[in-house]
Amino acid sequence: MPMLQRDGVDIYYEDHGAGPAILLSHGYSATSQMWRGQVEALKHAYRVITWDMRGHGRSGYPDEAALYSEAHTVADMTALLEHCSVDEAVIGGLSLGGYATLTFHLAHPDRCRALMLFDTGPGFKNDAARDGWNRFALERADTFERDGLAARGDSPEAQLAQHRDASGLARAARGMLTQRDASAINSLPHIEIPTLVLVGEHDEGFLAATDYMAAKIPHSTKVIVPAAGHAANIDNAAAFNAEVLQFLAAL
Numbered sequence: 001m002p003m004l005q006r007d008g009v010d011i012y013y014e015d016h017g018a019g020p021a022i023l024l025s026h027g028y029s030a031t032s033q034m035w036r037g038q039v040e041a042l043k044h045a046y047r048v049i050t051w052d053m054r055g056h057g058r059s060g061y062p063d064e065a066a067l068y069s070e071a072h073t074v075a076d077m078t079a080l081l082e083h084c085s086v087d088e089a090v091i092g093g094l095s096l097g098g099y100a101t102l103t104f105h106l107a108h109p110d111r112c113r114a115l116m117l118f119d120t121g122p123g124f125k126n127d128a129a130r131d132g133w134n135r136f137a138l139e140r141a142d143t144f145e146r147d148g149l150a151a152r153g154d155s156p157e158a159q160l161a162q163h164r165d166a167s168g169l170a171r172a173a174r175g176m177l178t179q180r181d182a183s184a185i186n187s188l189p190h191i192e193i194p195t196l197v198l199v200g201e202h203d204e205g206f207l208a209a210t211d212y213m214a215a216k217i218p219h220s221t222k223v224i225v226p227a228a229g230h231a232a233n234i235d236n237a238a239a240f241n242a243e244v245l246q247f248l249a250a251l
Helices: 032-042 070-083 096-107 127-152 167-177 183-190 207-216 237-249
Strands: 003-006 009-016 021-025 047-051 089-094 112-118 195-200 220-225
Touching (some): 021 032, 021 096, 032 237, 070 096, 096 183, 183 207, 195 237, 220 237
Parallel strands (some): 021 047, 112 195, 195 220
């Protein structure tokens, strides 16, 4: 089982195919298994690296709350690229993984060949809106602590995930799902590389956010995947994969 250890925390990853590198990050309470359909579609022409965030799946579930943060997520992604000897990659992710893609680019623009932002948002400029999101994240943490893995719900990406227990998900909600400032959303006009902004047509929670990102990112391509919700890559994998392949072919 491929594993990277960073500062005592195991990070599980998978490395498929050969060619230009792509790093895909999953959503909150999902795992790298949500990308199975994309790995099969892309691995014949690309090197596809997927991973489990800390507190998720086969990665480590550290007990200390301080070991879950946006900074740790970015550092895990950086360490993974270095471990795989990848200097530059297409960085992509869905939901929390998409937000992590933006924060990774903010920290390491030189390591990003292009970005792919799936069913995600850039955070908030308004403090009250961010506080509302953080209340939601903290409520998710409380629910996982109270109800265990039953709290993950029936979304397609969550159902594909296997976690040891709910403790890591609770800590990840508090430290990684919550947001601290407006740095990600303020970075959008300064993204100078090709960016695919994609959303499922029924993902009502992120339609406006993806419109905003597409309007603010200079070299962006906006795509709406039909017959798909928040897990657009699973709900309509054929259409999703076709759009991703078209985007990658143009790089």
